[in-house]
Amino acid sequence: MxxxxxxxxxxxxxxxxxxxxxxxxxxxxxxxxxxxxxxxxxxxxNADLEGYQPSFDARASAIAQGSRQHFQTLGIWQDMAREAQPISLIHVSEQGRLGATRLTAEELGVEALGYVLPNAWxxxxxxxxxxxxxxxxxxxxxxxxxxxxxxxxxxxxxxxxxxxxxxxxxxxxxxxxxxxxxxxxxxETPYEQTALIANLEVSEPHHGVAFERFTREGPLALLPLGGDRMELVWTHASGTEGETLALGDADFLTRLQRVFGERAGRFRRVGRRHAYPLSxxxxxxxxxxxxxxxxxxxxxxxxxxxxxxxxxxxxxxxxxxxxxxxxxxxxxxxxxxxxxxxxxxxxxxxxxxxxxxxxLIRLFGITHPLLSHARAAGLVGLNLTGPLRRTLARRAMGLER
Ligand SMILES: Cc1cc2nc3c(=O)[nH]c(=O)nc-3n(C[C@H](O)[C@H](O)[C@H](O)COP(=O)(O)OP(=O)(O)OC[C@H]3O[C@@H](n4cnc5c(N)ncnc54)[C@H](O)[C@@H]3O)c2cc1C
The missing domain is CATH 3.50.50.60 (FAD/NAD(P)-binding domain)
Known part of the structure; x- marks a missing residue:
């Protein structure tokens, strides 16, 4: 019974x-x-906070200002904050286009645009x-x-x-x-994309900058972590990720550097890679x-x-x-x-x-050249027109519904 x-x-x-x-x-x-x-x-x-050892491979998430406020309400932000990396600037760009938009914590009058926290923590x-x-x-x-x-x-x-x-x-x-x-x-609507996740060591201090880059295969994000580490979320058209996963570390870093460029410095080390099909x-x-x-x-x-x-x-x-x-x-x-x-x-x-x-995925997934120009203009435009950029940033920070 x-x-x-x-x-x-x-x-x-x-x-x-x-x-x-x-x-x-x-x-x-x-x-x-x-x-x-x-x-x-x-x-x-393990719920032992004192015995926590940060791992090079730990998965991490971007936590919005709104979530920080909720954690504060729950009385756990002080503990969360011990391993939180503040995001001071978000840099959004598109491969092969000049447009880029930058959102800074300073111009929005907030301490940080968000935080990156290891999921394990x-x-x-x-x-x-x-x-x-x-x-x-x-x-x-x-x-x-x-x-x-x-x-x-x-x-x-x-x-x-x-x-x-x-x-x-x-x-x-x-x-x-x-x-x-x-x-x-x-x-379920499959995106026909797979995200490769890994932690990287970079040659330059990241100063809390998070990068979002829209590439032909899908978006690629780099999130700042503690020290000189960044978390990579690299989207591939499904079926093509196997080849990148199978690369040795040096070849993987070379390919990533080619796709991403040098704006975050040189990628020096990559940790364990994980693949997530996206829908x-x-x-x-x-x-x-x-x-x-x-x-x-x-x-x-x-x-x-x-x-x-x-x-x-x-x-x-x-x-x-x-x-x-x-x-x-x-x-x-x-x-x-x-x-x-x-x-x-x-x-x-x-x-x-x-x-x-x-x-965002559908807009940046469309390869029509006219739309591509419109997107680039949009990114540049976003950089120029304060209110729209601020609205976008407030939504990304979880401060606006
Ligand atoms: C690559 C990637 C990157 C992401 N990055 C971000 C980010 O930066 N910021 C962000 O906000 N979100 C991010 N997310 C989304 C975020 O990870 C999810 O929203 C979050 O993990 C959902 O948590 P959950 O508790 O609902 O589900 P899960 O994490 O799946 O937890 C479900 C739990 O239920 C348990 N369980 C399952 N079945 C049973 C059962 N029958 N009985 C008892 N227990 C059961 C499991 O063991 C598990 O512990 C990302 C997602 C992916 C895939």
Missing amino acids: PRTHHVDIAIVGGGLVGASLGCALAPLIRQGGLRVAVIEAAPLP MGRVLHARLTELDLDWHCPAKVEKITPQAGGHCLDLSDGDRLQAGLTVLADGGRSGLKEQLGIASR LVTADEVVRPGLAVLGNAAHALHPVAGQGFNLALRGVMDLVAALEQGVVEGQAPGDMAIMNAFERRRANDRRNVIRFSDG
Whole structure:
């Protein structure tokens, strides 16, 4: 017989998004008395902040100013900031064109346009905070089956436990098959592009500059990391990445230098390379009675504008705001009134960000020469016309929806 536990909220997935939600629920756990469970399939990453050793190969993400503010609200920015590299300038250019646009933190009157944080560090900080909260951890344990029932959902876990949850939040990254079990369809539009990710050592100090370069194969981004390291996100037309992956380090660096030029100095060393096939994936439904879908399970975006996690974190904060309001009004966490209030807050932001990042790929993916000139003029124009550039920058920083 499975052991059955009753919880108010079950978070399926303790990745960046599920763990952020756990932290954001702290007031509802402490003062509201809500019982929350987190179920994570992979063994818990190390939550020891003092023992953290930065690794040359660690994956990193661009975190917008808006996300920094959310981390501050959660009381974890101080810890996050220890490994955060501020972005002082974003340089956008197109291969073979003169146009370039520069956005600086100084002209926008902000301390930084955003921050680059190792994913492993963000995970540690989030998990360290979660261990301070009174919540039920099921880790490593996988939700194998989800069944709707009166007042919520029943979750069957791989460790033999069964949870009955008033609200289930799917933050499982979208590949677990749970959405399909519930009959929630997803739309997938492959970009026919694959991102190669690796860390680089550069010969010149990067001074906090992030580069975004649109090449014939797709966008190439360099994000500043601690010391003389930068994270490379190099998009290839799918099918062509195998050849670049197979190159020896010296040949890889030579090819990259040819595509990117010398504006960041000489590339001296490359770490382990990872390949990610890219698609736009959106879930057809993100709320139901007793159910909310968050993060990659709701939307997986092209990483061109570094928006996926930033968008998801705003979703986390909006869900918690809707829950706080609902609980004050005496509603149960999975009540459809709360789900609708959450979705009303989310819909515009999600639509705008998807349009913005998808539009960038489509605009820069079109090779018609006239459009190419228009893009170059646009980049130069953006450099000249302050208000439009500022709007673009505020959106990229997550300060505008
Ligand atoms: C190349 C690349 C670069 C990116 N760069 C940026 C960036 O610079 N800035 C940015 O904002 N975003 C960026 N993103 C997007 C960002 O990485 C994602 O938005 C984010 O990782 C989504 O996190 P998640 O928690 O929703 O999903 P995941 O990270 O996939 O986590 C899901 C978790 O659920 C667990 N799980 C799965 N199934 C089950 C189950 N059945 N039961 C229990 N647990 C389960 C998994 O073990 C995992 O821990 C990038 C993405 C890519 C691909």
